[in-house]
Amino acid sequence: MDFKTLKQIIAPGQTKIAMIVMDGLGGLPLEAGGKTELEAARTPHLDALAAKSSLGLIDPVAPGITPGSGPGHLGIFGYDPLEFEIGRGVLEALGIDFELGPNDVAARGNFCSVDEKGNLTDRRAGRIATELNQELTILLRTIKLPGAQIFVETVKDYRFVFVLRGKGLGDALTETDPQRVGVAPLPVKALNAQSRKTAKLANEFIARARKLLAQKKPANMIMLRGFAKRPAIPSFQDVYGTRAGAIAVYPMYRGVARTLGMDLLRVDGESVAAEFTTLEKYWNDYDFFYLHVKQTDSYGEDGNFEKKVGVIEEVDAQLPRLLALQPDVIIVGGDHSTPSLLKSHSWHPVPFLLYSKFCRADGRAEYGERACARGSLGRMRGREFMPIALANALRTNKFGA
Amino acid sequence: MDFKTLKQIIAPGQTKIAMIVMDGLGGLPLEAGGKTELEAARTPHLDALAAKSSLGLIDPVAPGITPGSGPGHLGIFGYDPLEFEIGRGVLEALGIDFELGPNDVAARGNFCSVDEKGNLTDRRAGRIATELNQELTILLRTIKLPGAQIFVETVKDYRFVFVLRGKGLGDALTETDPQRVGVAPLPVKALNAQSRKTAKLANEFIARARKLLAQKKPANMIMLRGFAKRPAIPSFQDVYGTRAGAIAVYPMYRGVARTLGMDLLRVDGESVAAEFTTLEKYWNDYDFFYLHVKQTDSYGEDGNFEKKVGVIEEVDAQLPRLLALQPDVIIVGGDHSTPSLLKSHSWHPVPFLLYSKFCRADGRAEYGERACARGSLGRMRGREFMPIALANALRTNKFGA
Numbered sequence: 001m002d003f004k005t006l007k008q009i010i011a012p013g014q015t016k017i018a019m020i021v022m023d024g025l026g027g028l029p030l031e032a033g034g035k036t037e038l039e040a041a042r043t044p045h046l047d048a049l050a051a052k053s054s055l056g057l058i059d060p061v062a063p064g065i066t067p068g069s070g071p072g073h074l075g076i077f078g079y080d081p082l083e084f085e086i087g088r089g090v091l092e093a094l095g096i097d098f099e100l101g102p103n104d105v106a107a108r109g110n111f112c113s114v115d116e117k118g119n120l121t122d123r124r125a126g127r128i129a130t131e132l133n134q135e136l137t138i139l140l141r142t143i144k145l146p147g148a149q150i151f152v153e154t155v156k157d158y159r160f161v162f163v164l165r166g167k168g169l170g171d172a173l174t175e176t177d178p179q180r181v182g183v184a185p186l187p188v189k190a191l192n193a194q195s196r197k198t199a200k201l202a203n204e205f206i207a208r209a210r211k212l213l214a215q216k217k218p219a220n221m222i223m224l225r226g227f228a229k230r231p232a233i234p235s236f237q238d239v240y241g242t243r244a245g246a247i248a249v250y251p252m253y254r255g256v257a258r259t260l261g262m263d264l265l266r267v268d269g270e271s272v273a274a275e276f277t278t279l280e281k282y283w284n285d286y287d288f289f290y291l292h293v294k295q296t297d298s299y300g301e302d303g304n305f306e307k308k309v310g311v312i313e314e315v316d317a318q319l320p321r322l323l324a325l326q327p328d329v330i331i332v333g334g335d336h337s338t339p340s341l342l343k344s345h346s347w348h349p350v351p352f353l354l355y356s357k358f359c360r361a362d363g364r365a366e367y368g369e370r371a372c373a374r375g376s377l378g379r380m381r382g383r384e385f386m387p388i389a390l391a392n393a394l395r396t397n398k399f400g401a
Numbered sequence: 402m403d404f405k406t407l408k409q410i411i412a413p414g415q416t417k418i419a420m421i422v423m424d425g426l427g428g429l430p431l432e433a434g435g436k437t438e439l440e441a442a443r444t445p446h447l448d449a450l451a452a453k454s455s456l457g458l459i460d461p462v463a464p465g466i467t468p469g470s471g472p473g474h475l476g477i478f479g480y481d482p483l484e485f486e487i488g489r490g491v492l493e494a495l496g497i498d499f500e501l502g503p504n505d506v507a508a509r510g511n512f513c514s515v516d517e518k519g520n521l522t523d524r525r526a527g528r529i530a531t532e533l534n535q536e537l538t539i540l541l542r543t544i545k546l547p548g549a550q551i552f553v554e555t556v557k558d559y560r561f562v563f564v565l566r567g568k569g570l571g572d573a574l575t576e577t578d579p580q581r582v583g584v585a586p587l588p589v590k591a592l593n594a595q596s597r598k599t600a601k602l603a604n605e606f607i608a609r610a611r612k613l614l615a616q617k618k619p620a621n622m623i624m625l626r627g628f629a630k631r632p633a634i635p636s637f638q639d640v641y642g643t644r645a646g647a648i649a650v651y652p653m654y655r656g657v658a659r660t661l662g663m664d665l666l667r668v669d670g671e672s673v674a675a676e677f678t679t680l681e682k683y684w685n686d687y688d689f690f691y692l693h694v695k696q697t698d699s700y701g702e703d704g705n706f707e708k709k710v711g712v713i714e715e716v717d718a719q720l721p722r723l724l725a726l727q728p729d730v731i732i733v734g735g736d737h738s739t740p741s742l743l744k745s746h747s748w749h750p751v752p753f754l755l756y757s758k759f760c761r762a763d764g765r766a767e768y769g770e771r772a773c774a775r776g777s778l779g780r781m782r783g784r785e786f787m788p789i790a791l792a793n794a795l796r797t798n799k800f801g802a
Contacts, residue, residue, distance in 0.1 A: 028761055032453060036761070061800055062402045063781060064788025065410070068801035081801065082406060088802040226802060341759070345799050347792035348761050349777075369761060370777070379779030 001387055003239050008399070010241045015328035015393040017242065018279070018289045021076070022315060023069070023253075024297030024338025026350040026369065030305055037300070037308045037340060038351060039368035043316040045323070046332065049355055051365035053330075056377020057349035058385060060336055066347045069297075072335035073256045075382025076350075077236065077290075086259050087171065087228020093161045094258035095251025098153055100163070100230045105171045105198050107227045109152070109160040111136060111219035112185070118221075120181040124158045125219035133160060136219060143208045148201050155251055162224055164202070170195030173227040176206065185223050198227070235261030236288070240390060245285065247278045248292035257290060272311070276318045283325050297345075300338030308340055329393045330355040332367070349379055356392035402788055404640050409800070411642045416729035416794040418643065419680070419690045422477065423716060424470070424654075425698030425739025427751040427770065431706055438697075438706060438741060439752060440769035442713040446720040447733065451754055452766035454731075457778020458750035459786055461737055467748045470698075473736035474657045476783025477751075478637065478691075487660050488572065488629020494562045495659035496652025499554055501564070501631045506572045506599050508628045510553070510561040512537060512620035513586070519622075521582040525559045526620035534561060537620060544609045549602050556652055563625055565603070571596030574628040577607065586624050599628070636662030637689070641791060646686065648679045649693035658691060673712070677719045684726050698746075701739030709741055730794045731756040733768070750780055757793035 027037035034040075060075035061067045061082070070091060071081035089106035100106060111133065113122040133154045140152040140160075148166030155161055172191035178184075188206070190199035202224060213220045236244045238261070246257030249270045258264060263286070267278045275291055282289075293315055299308040322330065333352035336345050351372035355361075362376050373379075377388070390396050428438035435441075461476035462468045462483070471492060472482035490507035501507060512534065514523040534555045541553040541561075549567030556562055573592035579585075589607070591600035603625060614621045637645045639662070647658030650671045659665060664687070668679045676692055683690075694716055700709040723731065734753035737746050752773040756762075763776050774780075778789070791797050 028759060032758075032762065033764060057777065057779065062788065063785045064790070064792045064797070065402060066792060066797060066799045068799050071801035082402070085801070091802070339759075346759070347789065347797065370764070373763065373777035373779075374775060379777070379781070 003234055005399075006239065006387065009397045010390065011395050011397045012241060013287070013393060013395040015395060016287050016289075017329040017331070017389055017393050018291065018322055018327040019331040019333070019389070020291045020293065020315065020322070021073070022293045022296040022312065022332070022334050024300045024336055024345065025334025026337025026339070026346070026348045027300065027308070028339035028341045028348065030341055036369050037305055038312055039370065041309045041312040041316065043312060043367060045316050045319040046353070046367040047365045049319070049323070049330065050353055050367040050371065051363055052361050053353045053355040054359040054377050055362050055367070055372040055375025056352050057369070057372050057379045058333060058352045058382055059349045059379065060382035062381065063349070064347050066345050067336040068345070069252060069335060070256060072382070073253070076333065076335055076385060077260060078239070078383050078386030079233065080383050084231060084233050086231055086233070086256065088226025089161070089228045090230050090259065091252045091255035092155055092159070092226070093163060093255070095253070095255030096153055096155055096161060097264065098151070098161060098163065101165065102230065103165055103167060103169065105164045105169045105227055105229055107162045107202070107224040109162045110177065110223045110225070111158045111160070112221050112223050113218045114184070114221040118184045120178065120183060120185065122218065123177065123181060123223070128158050128219050130154060130156055132219065133158065136213065136216065139212050140209055143205055143212070145201055145204055147197065150205065158219065162205070164198060168194070169198045171198065171227045171229045173199055173202065175225040177223045177225050185221065188224065202227070230259070233259060237261055240288070240386065241395065242288040243286045244288040244290065245282050246290045246292070247275045248290070249275070250292070250294045253292045253294070262290060272314050272318055276321045280321060280325065296334070297338045300340050301343055303340050303343040305340040328356060329389055331389055352377060352385070354389065354392065359392055404635055406800070407640065407788065410798045411791065412796050412798045413642060414688070414794060414796040416796060417688050418730040418732070418790055418794050419692065419723055419728040420732040420734070420790070421692045421694065421716065421723070422474070423694045423697040423713065423733070423735050425701045425737055425746065426735025427738025427740070427747070427749045428701065428709065429740035429742045429749070431742055437770050438701070438709045439713055440771065442710045442717065444713060444717040444768060446717050446724070447754070447768040448766045450720070450724070450731065450733075450756055451768040451772065452764060453762050454754045454756040455760040455778050456763050456768070456773040456776025457753050458770070458773050458780045459734060459753045459783055460750045460780070461783035463782065464750070465748050467746050468737040469746070470653060470736060471657060473783070474654070477734065477736055477786060478661060479640070479784050479787030480634065480661075481784050485632060485634050487632055487634070487657065489627025490562070490629045491631050491660065492653045492656035493556055493560070493627070494554075494564060494656070496654070496656030497554055497556055497562060498665070499552070499562060499564065502566065503631065504568060504570065505564050505566045506570045506628055506630055508563045508603070508625040510563045511578065511624045511626070512559045512561070513622050513624050514619045515585070515622040519585045521579065521584060521586065523619065524578065524582060524624070529559050529620050531555060531557050533620065534559065537614065537617065540613050541610055544606055544613070546602055546605055548598065551606065559620065563606070565599060569595070570599045572599065572628050572630045574600055574603065576626040576628075578624040578626050586622065589625065603628070631660070634660060638662055641689070641787065642796065643689040644687045645689040645691065646683050647691045647693070648676045649691070650676070651693070651695045654693045654695070663691060673715050673719055677722045681722060681726065697735070698739045701741050702744055704741050704744040706741040729757060730790055732790055753778060753786070755790065755793065760793055
């Protein structure tokens, strides 16, 4: 349902919705006939909740499409990922709380290593420590160019954010990362006339950076990727009429939440338990909570089935803390699948659980891919899900007389 | 997902996909509570494959819509049948390997019988033999008209292909078959200005044909249907990046495959076994195989439940030959339903089975309508299916960052 129509039926409410997103939750059995990570995990609390819930499988973007993290999240938040696009640079900048304005073009920067000929020897400069990154960033900030303000901000390890602020800056630009070593980084090229000025500035910045870093080791060069301006996306609050708080540790997911206008809630530490502590702390201040768990995806990408199972069990162990808050609607799902077997994001639909007093429960005490395949939510597109969540929170009116 | 977006994520690959389409596969029980044709069939190989597969129900065009063979096939091949249309004339012409050019308008022709007043007595001229058809066709080829080249080609029995080649020929034309006997065939009418010249030529051809055939029995007249130009449809290879080979015996399905740019592979004979022999022979030359089985539909249309069951069992018996080739992805399904009970195409969604090493198997050794209704593929539109097949063949990349 389009946002305009949806807006007509959104009703104010005092109810609370909590959505737990385990990144890359969906999985595969390691052997034919075996169990997936979620099915293998010992999850007594999730299973008990499943018995009172409605289950289903969600294609965050579309059937057969392997979602990147940005499109995956947009989908389950009810935004059509084919209509709305958030560039990587924007996600990185917003993720570190950089206040991106309408005249800003942001890119994700990588420190890297090149040989005397300028050819790449390490695309991540040996994954340098954040402290070294901060030193180099201070150096890069000395670069001034006419026509735009420049911002350079450390993210983590070898990653930084590069922002150009000025008038007439387009973001249709190619990346400088050739995706392999042994060749030189590529120049930035403008893909339309409005982006020519940005390309020129970016190339000039890179040339100056190379000179400044020439004697440094191992990070003696930079690469820029994902040039993007902040897109015009209607805010979550505006679309759904809920005050939304985001609990996420990783910059990219904080960036997604920020792009949708959610408040980023402070987490002391990086553990799942710390995230649940934040949830408890801010429980009275918001109606919608997005709680993001990263490690399910990280271990999936590593091909570590057991550790992915472990993270799911860790979330299960924290679940009683959420239940104690008595949310009106509880959602547990993921932004895409990351089966350990494939060591990457995949196209498989994601298991989802929706609990409310009015959800028409399936009545089976099991939360897993196969249970969800039989669930009454059926198989649906990501963007079809949020209206169901809002309806279960009694936050919608009848459509038509 | 639109083709433009899809193109961004299609990856090259060495994997192979085999799609077996049993025409009109979906069925109905003859009596309430009974089994459908597919459920009644003894299919040990398909059932064993189902246990390792993901099952679902597909609406080739849209829920509740009874597909014609053209739209049904377009749908399961991932082309929106509401956007792309292939006229019957084009299907017939391409089906007999007639090389249709951009300035050609093709129609399907029927030899028929009329009485002395010119009223139809038999719309198919007693289903004359192909040999007589060939004789009459040679006669019709003597007709020459100014302004266009004329081609007349025998298809089979009472059917032939009529093609006008020339400049300024539109294809918005009415048909001459009144669909009942006792009345005269209708004149061809142009439905837009660009098609007036074509209408004039077609009517002139019909008038000359009537004179030439006047003394012939039983075929003393012709009718023309399905005027159409070859549509601009992106090729299968272009959309999916696979070399596709089509194994089909009936002209119409060869026509569909040809329209999508698939190579038509030679089948020695018309049996299901002969089609599987072709599959084996060309296995190394293509990445995507479309194998079409016609008789499931024919017997469905005849209302012959038992014989339709028999054809399904025949396909099951051949399945080990496909399995021996070790395809990366196996798809078994249909282009629409043809329940013997209804003796016609129907709107019922079609049972589909998708096997791959990564398909997240449902784990039930049963392939039938009810098993598919419970399957994890869920119920989906025809055009949503191909991306899943390609993803399972590891032929897609992630969408977005």
